[in-house]
Amino acid sequence: MDLAALKTQLKNFVQSMFEEGVLDNQFSQIQALQDSTNPNFVEEVITLFCNDAERIINEINRNLGYQNVDFSNLDSYVHQLKGSSSSIGANRLKLACANLRQASDERNKEGCLQALQLITCEYCLLRRKFQALLHLERSIVELETNQK
């Protein structure tokens, strides 16, 4: 596939993520920051985000596994995940965090477990899409490098 076609494919793919509400404008801001001095910026940010999100989701999972849930600890993790989601533009994941925050505020363990399921769902969807996005990005970079 030629470079222009790949770029269009990437653009359309990201656009669909905006339309589905999976990503918001913050992600565009991140894309705009990628330049020749930092050509892998988007990939680096996505990688950082995914590692962090997985770590936090695992911690939340672990916390909810205890009989006596430490809700203030949980609160802190949700805050972190919501913050990271917001920073990368992961809109639906950020909204899913609000659910967990609510359930945690209410000390509602069952509600927290349900909210966590939604978070996990949204995260898995996002990660799949990010992987597809990065695959496209890498193909573009490869083509551009070969053309130089």
Added chain:
Amino acid sequence: MVMAASETKFHVLAVDDTLIDRKLIEKLLKTSSYQVTAVDSGTKALEFLGLHNNDHQDVEVNLIITDYCMPGMTGYDLLRKIKESSSFKDIPVVIMSSDNIPSRINRCLEGGAEEFFLKPVQLSDVNKLRPHLMKRTQTNVNKRKAMDEIVSPDRTRARYNELEVN
């Protein structure tokens, strides 16, 4: 881009405990042609300032931008320590937060912060830093805006319209 020998970049110290936010703010600042040092805690920020003040007179920090919510020393705690120090009180401090809490914003501005940015911080926010840096090069300027005339960044003004009522 080659800087003229006589031009020195402003040096910003960025403080944030979150890795992704640190990466973002660093990139935003570098894109705006600032020299950046990024640390992950208020304690490390103070260490950096203290160390360089004593040992290297030529390494200067021109502005500090810090997250509010950090374990241990919050951004507000850091702000107060800076403003209470004779060596560093004139360094402009900007606070970032993901929470839109008017009482928090007011507290920070009254505590001496020049600006309060809502996260995620954008390039348009970073563009607002330059006037605070330029001011320092003037002598004898009263930097403190009158408290009843809190000139909020446009984004916080817009956010004020959707006030959180606790």
